[in-house]
Amino acid sequence: MPLPQTVLYPPFNILRLSHVEYRVTDLARARAFYVDMLGLQITHETDGQLYLRAMEERGHHCICLTQSDRAEAGHLGFKLFDEPDLDKAESWLLEQGLEAVWTEKPFMGRVLQTRDPYGVPLEFYCKMDRLPPIHQQYALYRGVKPLRIDHFNMFSADVDAAVAFYNQLGFRTTEYTEDQKTGKIWAAWMHRKGGVHDIAFTNGLGPRLHHTAFWVPTPMNIIDLLDLMSTTGWVDHIERGPGRHGISNAFFLYIRDPDGHRIEIYCSDYQTVDPDHEPIKWDLTDPQRQTLWGAPAPRSWFEEGSLFNRAELKESQLKSQPIIAP
Amino acid sequence: MPLPQTVLYPPFNILRLSHVEYRVTDLARARAFYVDMLGLQITHETDGQLYLRAMEERGHHCICLTQSDRAEAGHLGFKLFDEPDLDKAESWLLEQGLEAVWTEKPFMGRVLQTRDPYGVPLEFYCKMDRLPPIHQQYALYRGVKPLRIDHFNMFSADVDAAVAFYNQLGFRTTEYTEDQKTGKIWAAWMHRKGGVHDIAFTNGLGPRLHHTAFWVPTPMNIIDLLDLMSTTGWVDHIERGPGRHGISNAFFLYIRDPDGHRIEIYCSDYQTVDPDHEPIKWDLTDPQRQTLWGAPAPRSWFEEGSLFNRAELKESQLKSQPIIAP
């Protein structure tokens, strides 16, 4: 199946991925992971919630940790260009027969919540409280020195369909893996903000969140994080890496939070603002697509992911598809 | 004077800066500088011209070196979103009473050339020949490992006016220096592509090109370049740095090509895709705005720049303004 054509003038203007909620079963332990170890900054704190931002972000938060009975991912948040775009989003979603629920959220004003056709909970907003810059307060930098949220990666039971859906919203594919036996897209990386991706889809039991990624300055910061995790009781939370991805050419590390939510530490992908930027196709049999240096990913990386709050897995589709890449 | 409001829906859609022509008096020597030493890749070569691209670029070239009697800068090139934008550009320029000259250029199709109201030669195009990716051909990386063109910086005799003009075209100011005594903008950094800038203006004898910047992976590559230049006969071409800018927070080095054209090597600024991203104001008396670490720039850095081909300097305005920052 050929890659579907990206809509150049989408129905509403999504600027970028923006934030995510993780429901965690032990907020104190999650705080030790995200704040004390990774180095995210607390911007607001209540009894049951922590709002965090990375060092270069001016928006109020990129991640919200919520104490919960069950470890789950909440809505994936996207920032729209302006207020009229929010209204256009509502119209379009309703036209597609999708949910479009208005809510008010702290620090964000009105928020439009929906689910994509595969069950992934999304929310759109336009203005989040802006905070003073801290990127030159170097005394605050800790851990991996996280600079900004970079992307979401999801397991999808039908990557072809997911790509077609998000193409309509103006997400452009930068790289993808094709299963040459079936002609289907195995995995795809799609962007709005001008990097390799804001969102990616990988074939597997979906909808589930595979990981959220944070951008860091250089590979040296990832080495520093590995040294720190290895000597502060977090060594078992290192899942995969460090390495360089074939796809995206980024330097990466995958770690798991205390509830198993997967975080990617990521740096140095490339600029993709040109609308005629050609997607790069990889073959599913090429091991260098995952790690340019040839090292395989562990089984857990292919199988495990975060369930979305109140989303049903597409188990029927699962039966006909392997969830482990060859 | 308050910073003028950026037009959110500009008359035509400029994606990003794209390319520049440097006229050089000794093409072989320029090649030694840009290709053998810096590490740019040759994509086309004629008797009198060299076309070059950086390692992550898919467009045919980001710099064109032209053998010439006189060292000058040619047109500053910008890529537009699509073909209709090119026509909208023509209409808008004519409305403003500015030149709008169509030409055909190799590798680029139809090109619309103009001058801004201050004499800076600009050209707009939509499609440049796309080349196969080489960013994962690591055997080709040399010198500073240049990844992509990042921005142009110009001397301007009236920065307030330049900012107002480019704001109309959708360039958003990310940081600026204000002269608190006069209330005027001393310097401004403005972007389209989502980084700190595509273009910047500094108070001085204009119009002149202060520098063109290339993005590199990490500060270590800049250190490698300094070691290489220092031991291969280019030590006198190191002008300023390395250091970290207060403005932009980028790590930088300024070097001069054999004709004196200034090149900045640049890395690690931040993402600015939000339209509500607040500009950061710096005071002209704050020495850390230029170099966060406090080291002053040399006099040449404030005084010297490349003349634009057939552009007249605004000498009258010069009399009332110092060209050296305090």
Add this chain to the structure above:
Amino acid sequence: MPLPQTVLYPPFNILRLSHVEYRVTDLARARAFYVDMLGLQITHETDGQLYLRAMEERGHHCICLTQSDRAEAGHLGFKLFDEPDLDKAESWLLEQGLEAVWTEKPFMGRVLQTRDPYGVPLEFYCKMDRLPPIHQQYALYRGVKPLRIDHFNMFSADVDAAVAFYNQLGFRTTEYTEDQKTGKIWAAWMHRKGGVHDIAFTNGLGPRLHHTAFWVPTPMNIIDLLDLMSTTGWVDHIERGPGRHGISNAFFLYIRDPDGHRIEIYCSDYQTVDPDHEPIKWDLTDPQRQTLWGAPAPRSWFEEGSLFNRAELKESQLKSQPIIAP
């Protein structure tokens, strides 16, 4: 068994490891690996041999590649303090009932060859031709930017005995792994030159050379090498890493040359010149001793090594010892 006491005033003064010969079955291919890819510099070349040095070395060579029918390691070379030490070495070896054969070698003058009690071929010399420094000829740096030879690592069928032998020669143990079940030393790292080691022994089918290590400036150079190997046909020659060793705290990568000889790329261990520097003991069951970050080494790393020229394996001992670490 307690760690044997190091002799503080050894019978002759070994300064440091110095050089090794690798016999290779395809000299052109070995050259592609060591020179074109790794970045070692050729200092002498004949029909059947290549002499190489690393960037900071003033001695004529640290590695000699010899075209041969069979892939093997030759003598491990050590530099002595002065000429009288060479004569003292001869006396001592003869006292121990070991070989002591004088030979003349190109670039090295008189050389004393022997075998340790376990069959490892050693050679001692005092003066090697000194070459002009090239460490500031940055245009020559390539590949991983190898700075100097750092250490040899050998499989030994009786590490306790090997440690006792080399202790008599003034090698001091800096770190070691103990098998708590047997009380035996599983592996030991021993130095003369003031770093973590000049030589190391690992339990296994011996005598075999496990690897020769080269020191490089920073972990970034190892990442550069991985990118280069991965995209120039050498991806299958990456065996283990990158990672940080628990033992030595060094950042490492293991690669295999075209004949399977193993090379370690190594940086950032610590200074050990104090004679009262306490050895660090690791337990065989601690997986972080090998890789601080927890990643296991592949089976090949435990099993495969270079045979020494004309050395007999101690197969009888092998039967009672596993060659794979638990």
Add this chain to the structure above:
Amino acid sequence: MPLPQTVLYPPFNILRLSHVEYRVTDLARARAFYVDMLGLQITHETDGQLYLRAMEERGHHCICLTQSDRAEAGHLGFKLFDEPDLDKAESWLLEQGLEAVWTEKPFMGRVLQTRDPYGVPLEFYCKMDRLPPIHQQYALYRGVKPLRIDHFNMFSADVDAAVAFYNQLGFRTTEYTEDQKTGKIWAAWMHRKGGVHDIAFTNGLGPRLHHTAFWVPTPMNIIDLLDLMSTTGWVDHIERGPGRHGISNAFFLYIRDPDGHRIEIYCSDYQTVDPDHEPIKWDLTDPQRQTLWGAPAPRSWFEEGSLFNRAELKESQLKSQPIIAP
């Protein structure tokens, strides 16, 4: 004057530089500099003194800060090989007509104090309390991540004489600057421990301590320190750098403590354990000897240094020598 011959079998065995006392006028402020900002670790603390070590050191301290009325440097400390060496040192010093005063110092046992012929206070010892390793406690790393003390640099009114004196003690010259007009040695770098230097002498008003240097992992840590100092009130304490020295090829930064004592942050020099390692000669007129990249040092760097406690400056010699390098 030719470089004097180093004594290969010195009268007693100095292993390495070890520690220094700085007398400071505000201990709390000095603590903010050395501990909170630079990242040295406190190993002992009294009302008027702080003992500090760097991350890889096992000896009790490398720097002792003493509250005092006057900012001065105390004894430069050197570790000897064993106890008999301490007694040999006493004999030799007395033979030379120099002081040899035994004292007991906390954490160090018996200590032999003297002054070199030019008034520099030295102390020798053999055993300092050994502390458990902390180099793999990565949560403790802060600031510039100092790994170990590296060298002392002194102003000397007669560098030729100083070099001759320390040569007798087995210090070997690795690099030196010659004033070709006078034939005199302008500056010299001399080592015992196998790096470029344990001590260095620069022509100037002496005896004064020019700086004490600390070794750090990579140039990136120096960049991190600059960012930190620049944004935590220490920007005026940055004196020179970052840069690469021509001499030593090390990457460096010079900073000043609250009393003006100069600290060098230093990394990546080369190994010099061979006794036949040839010294590199630089000419006084070569600006790249100081900074390979060509940037000049500021005037303060040539003129200012720490007085030694109770040492008289050699003012008579000063009259005939410039203290500023050309």
